[in-house]
Amino acid sequence: MSLNVIDLIKGQLGPALVSQAASQLGESESGISKAIGGLLPAVVGGLANNADNPGVLDAISGASSSGILGNLLGNSSNNSIISTLLSSIFGDKIGGLVNSIATFAGISNNSSSSLLNLVTGATLGSVGKYAADNNLDKSGISGLLNDQKGIISTLLPAGLSLASLNIGDWAKGYKFDNDNDAIKTPPQEEPKIEVTRSTTPTGTNPDRNNESGGGGSIWKWLLPLLLLIAAAYFLWKQCEKKETTTTTVAGDSTGTPMDTATAVSPADTAAAMPATTKTDENIDLNGTILKGYKGGMEDQMIAFLKSDGYKNAKDDAALKDKWYDFDHVNFKMGSSTELEAGSQGQLENLSAILKAFPDAKIKIGGYTDKVGNEANNVKLSTARATFIKDWLGKQGVGAQVLEAEGYGSKFATVDAKASDAERAVDRKMAVRFAK
Secondary structure (H helix, E strand, O other): OOOOHHHHHHOOOOHHHHHHHHHHHOOOHHHHHHHHHHHHHHHHHHHHHOOOOHHHHHHHHHHOOOOHHHHHHHHHHHOHHHHHHHHHHHHHHHHHHHHHHHHHHOOOHHHHHHHHHHHHHHHHHHHHHHHHHOOOOHHHHHHHHHHHHHOHHHHOOOOOOHHHHOOHHHHHHHOOOOOOOOOOOOOOOOOOOOOOOOOOOOOOOOOHHHHHHHHHHHHHHHHHHHHHHHHHHHHHHHHOOOOOOEEEEOOOOOOOOOOOOOOOOOOOOOOOOOOEEEEEEEEEEOOEEEEEEOOOHHHHHHHHHHOOHHHHOOOHHHOOOOOEEOOOOOEOOOOOOOEOOOOHHHHHHHHHHHHHOOOOEEEEEEEOOOOOOHHHHHHHHHHHHHHHHHHHHHHHHHHHEEEEEEOOOOOOOOOOOOOHHHHHHHOEEEEEEEO
16 A cells, blocks of 8 residues: 555644644634645645656755754745745646635635645655655655555545636646546435334224225335435536636735734735635736736726726826725735745736836835834835835836835724724735826
8 A cells, every 4th residue: 555645744734733823824723724634635736746847856855954844834934945846836826726725714815825835845844754764766756746646636625626726727637536526415315214003903993004004105105206306406406506716815814014923915905805706717918818807906907008098197196096906916924025825926917918008107005904003014015015116127117117105004994903804905015007
């Protein structure tokens, strides 16, 4: 029987770490456990799907000496090896995986992304240590990973399947036995109907007992038939539901803008309301297809530029009141220089839009909620806006970004005493056109 790699890793992700992660991320322990349960087979599956990738094998070979297992919560989110490995095995599907796990576990996107880094670090360190302890070369590591392909999809928790992980065509690379299995409802046992006959004759005619037995026999087959019809109707209704790929935009619930031990979500503007489900669609940029949300930031900006709204604006005053909030750009905990996994895609979309409309100019704005020292809030929001401006400059569109400014909590609308989920609507990054 081949080794189950997941059993190696579970020792690193025990109750103590779950409790610590829950406290650090501001989530429930049940939510953290549920997310890890979904992420672990997905990450191991990603490695198995890249068992012959030289970069993956190099990362595992060097993991035993990196000390990555020594401080998973402290190092994983900032470890470049982990970031590179995730990009290698998931490509541009990281955002979809993060969103799907966040929705499944009932946690924020920021927390889901942090846990993806943590689980990847635990996986990398555990497999690397096993390989070192057992003198496995790269060929041996590749064989170990390939052995996992027959079991990974069966280890996903109830309510989660490879198809639901929002990773699109990439999932076809798994080649597992039950990749396309739908979530199955356990068959219902047919109720046992017992007919008890009295041994004592009633009335004046003992033979009537046998006659009434004939009536009971009708229900022996009629009641199960009715139950089968009801079950068939239920299954038919279930089959009518169309499977859709969705991305959930959820507010960050991991802390205040200036608490360096917590994460700040600058992107999600629907956090004060229940999670909003948006369908991932193709956005047409003059013949080039961008991935985004219908009605999201990119869609709105392109529609405005195509309508000549920018060209017809007389001056900056005509543009200053219309801001476009980023749907999914998040910074790592306590950082204004490192983006969470999956955030870069929307910045790349913005860069493509500016290249398609070279006359357009923009301004970047950063915002925080009302909690914390205002001077520090302004400093943090300014640093993050400046980071995005500089990032766009490296893409060759810096001349089109006129300004980056942090407003702190100046435009925050939610009281500082409100819950973190309610205040999250004020923590965001945004962009507007400028002249």
